[in-house]
Amino acid sequence: MIARGADPPDASQSLGRRACRGIAASPGIGIGPAYLVDRRRIQVPHYAIERAAVRDEIGRFREALRATQEQLEAIKARLPHGEHRQILKAQQMMLRDPDLMHDVEGRIRDQLVNAEWAMIEVAGDVERTLREAADEQFRERSSDVAHLADQVLRNLLGAGDCRIDPPAGAIVIAYDLSPADTAELARADVGGIVTEVGGRTSHSAIMARSLEIPAVVGVEGLTKNVQTSDMVVVDGIHGCVVVRPDPVEVARWEEARRRYDAFEDRVQRDHALPATTLDGVHVTLRANAALDEEVASAVFHGAEGVGLYRTEYVFMNRKAPPSEEEHYRHAKAILRRLSPHPVTFRTFDLGADKVAGYVRDVHGGENPALGVRSLRLALREREMFIDQIKGLLRAALHGPLRIMLPFVSGREELEAALAVFEEAKARLAEDGMAHAVDVPVGIMIEIPAAALAADRLAPLVDFFSIGTNDLIQYTLAIDRENDDVGYLYEPLHPAVLQQLRIVRDAADRAGIPVSLCGEMAADPRYTWVLVGLGLRELSMHPSAIPVVKNIVRQSSFDEMKALAEQVVAASSGREAEALVREVVAPRFREHLEHGGADGLDSAFESALDADAGPGTKT
Amino acid sequence: MSDAPTSGTIEIVNDLGLHARAAAKLVGLANKFESDIFLAREGREVNAKSILGVLMLACGKGSTVDVRAEGPDAEEAYAAVAKLIQEGFGEL
Missing domain, CATH: 1.10.274.10 (PtsI, HPr-binding domain)
Structure with missing residues (x-):
């Protein structure tokens, strides 16, 4: 931060032990030397110009x-x-x-x-x-x-200047980390993150969770009491930070870390084993990915391929759309890294909140979430769309590639999109370019209209993938960015569950597979309900795979199905949630806690608090 | 020619005042008009199309702002901005 005129660091600090409380932002325990980020040292050049x-x-x-x-x-x-x-x-x-x-x-x-x-x-x-x-x-x-x-x-x-560059294993301590700082942390192998400001939804917290770095935020006054290379403990499970702990205490924390990591290892150890229930039902667990680190993480965590590869990022941070050749090379490289598993590439989902500089003529309108975005934009920017499909069809010669169309709302729109595939193939044939002709093409079910009319769409496609983030948002008519209506966000709302059943039934009748790729898939609370409802493929953030897999391997399909039937009959989302809690929490407490407080509602947390781990009293 | 007003003093009625989200709404609305639109409070006048400017007014609940529009669609612009503020930015 460029806080010119701010107070210099407090020189009269005590050098004794100090324990502080903050907000647990990303689970795990980190112990290591502090790396203090002090943005005040940036020198701003000042010179005259002609x-x-x-x-x-x-x-x-x-x-x-x-x-x-x-x-x-x-x-x-x-x-x-x-x-x-x-x-x-x-x-x-x-x-x-x-x-x-x-x-x-x-x-x-x-x-x-x-x-x-x-x-x-x-x-x-x-x-x-x-x-x-x-x-x-x-x-x-x-x-x-x-x-x-x-x-x-x-x-x-110029890039490269002013970057933070913590050594491996360090605990990064900052007043605040900007979005750009947190992006830098993706490259450094740090042991923990502590910030003075921020809540569970600050950039630092979210980035830490996605990178699996223990983090505590909202620890006031910390930067004045820590110096680089002081020993620091970060407990991202309970939200504690200890500065300069004595050796006995360090030993205690190391034991807590060992136990935590042992659970992590235990679930990770099974990463190569199949996600099969005790009674023999197999659930395919795939990764959602968009970035290089996520592809590596998918392989590490034992994903059976990528169920959702977001291609938007190939389009962003550049001056012109990517060429067919770029799409081809990019997709081919991803396939190679995940071989022999399949990768489902979702065509670009730009518009609404994701824009590329060169697509400026399309106005989001009063309500961009309901405007020209995603597939609607692709059908308007036809050449950009054709180039992507041509590149993907060529790449499909190098591995099991599937193509998924986002944001389909009805039959004619889907037909228009499928016509683009025919045109892409014709052009490739004309150019004499080798390409696959039998690439599976599926659609995201994320608009309630597509869910309710799934049986009309199923005959035209090779698979469905339910995108619960948007489906829930559009079904319940709540903007998740609007905190005032956040309390209405209920993944187990009867209207949502009803649609999941309709989509599943339509897919079954058409004999096509259906997967689920929203944040719901990664939440250990919902594993039983989703599998119990008959979903056989879940795609999630790669780091969530081991915990979900462990739950699947310790459960029988019969008990999952029994719970799903009860939940579907619940009269409200809250009632459904309570039913799930009653059954899942006692049996998978460690899993829920390990998954982080992320997504845990307060009732869940209080259920867990009763038996919280060590370190809470430090 | 109508005689609809193009300026006036309006009270901020929503609890959070002209905070970031409300400011973003106001700037988004102001940008739909060709006219220049100004907000003034305690001797500081800012461009309603500038989010930094609007934030710098730091209008809390109960404070009043002077709104003034100048240009071809000044009447519509003033009416729209006044309505947004009076209705508490949809937060009431």
């Missing part, structure tokens, strides 16, 4: 804004819905702020200073005004502006 260079300097500033915009977009797209995305959205709006551009460019032109300095001066004025606001929520926004300015600054200085 009048003739003003144009170039302004160009440099605009390019940095553009680059920052796309970086935020890429980070936002990787994150689940929630408050953190709201913050990124507000930051993106700030990047387009006409006054910001006018003021910075005015300074460059009038004062003949470099872009970095002009930008920092303007952002500094904004931060100062916000910091002086009487109302706390406006004061908090000043750190958003500071992070944003920092990121634009990094882009101006």
Whole structure:
């Protein structure tokens, strides 16, 4: 953070042991030397420029804004819905702020200073005004502006500058980590993360969970009490941080870590074993992936292939759409890494909250979630779509590749999309390019219309994949980014379960497989219900696979089915949730806890609290 | 020619005031109009199309803002912005 004028670190700190409480953000126990991130040391270059260079300097500033915009977009797209995305959205709006551009460019032109300095001066004025606001929520926004300015600054200085670079095993301690910082942590093998600000849905928390790094957030005043290389313990299960623990205590924490890791190992050890129930029903567990690290993680955690490969990222952070050749090479490389397992490539799901710079002419409208996005956008940007399909059909010669169409709402739309496949094949034949002709093509069921009319769509496709994130959101008419209606988000709502059954029945009648690839698949609470309902393929974040697999291997299909039948008959989502809790919590307490507090509702947590592990009293 | 107003003083009625999400809504709305739209409070006037500007006003509940629109669609712009604020940004 560029907090010029902020207090210097407190020099009069005590060097004794110190224990603090925060919010458990990502499960696991980390013990290691502290690595303090102090953004105050960034030097902002300040130099005069020639009048003739003003144009170039302004160009440099605009390019940095553009680059920052796309970086935020890429980070936002990787994150689940929630408050953190709201913050990124507000930051993106700030990047387009006409006054910001006018003021910075005015300074460059009038004062003949470099872009970095002009930008920092303007952002500094904004931060100062916000910091002086009487109302706390406006004061908090000043750190958003500071992070944003920092990121634009990094882009101006060129990638590589100002990056955080913690040594392996270190516990990263920061006042706050910007989205860009957390992205950097993906590359470093750190032992834990602690921040002063942030909640369970902050960028740091989400990124830590996805990277499986123990993390505690919301630990006030910590950065003033820790120095780089102090010994630190992070308990991301219970939300505790201990600074400079004595040796006896370290030994105790090491034991707790050993037990935690032993469970992790126990479930991971089975990663190569099949996910088969005690009574012989096999459930195929696949990974959702989009990034390189996730592909590696899928292999490590024993995924039987990728059930959802999001191709949006191939389209982002670039100036023109990818060519057929790029799609071909990209898909071929992914297939090779997962061989012999299949990979389901979902055609680009851009629009709504994910945009690529070169698709600017499409307006989201008043309500982008219901506007031109995903398949609708693909059918408008036909050439971009054809190039992707041509590339994928060529890559299919190199391994078991399947293609999935997102956001299908009805029969004609599906037919129009399938016509694009025919055209792609005809063009490839015309060009004399070798390609597969029998690639399975399926659709995402994520719009209630497609779920309810699944029997009309099934004859045209080779498989269904239910995308529960959107399906739940559209069915219950709640925007998950809107905290005010978050309480209505109920994956076990009768309307949702009813649709799962309709889709399953339609698939069964047509003799095609159906999988489920929302966040619900990764939640150990719902494994029994989903398998019990008859789903035989679940696709999830790779790190969730071992725990879900372990549950499957310890359960019989009969008991899962019995629970599913009870749950389907429940009169409300809450009642269904309670039924599940009653049966699953006592039997898989460790699994639920190990999966992190992520997704655990308060009732679940209180059920677990009764028997919380060690370290809670430190 | 109608005589619909293009400026006026409006009270912020929603609990959170002109916070980030409300500011984003207001800026989104302001950007739909060709007219320039200004908000003023305690001697500071800002561009309603600038999210940083709107945030810097730090309008809490109960504060009042002077809204002023200038341009070809000033009447519609003022009416729309005034309505959004009066209705508490849909948060009431």
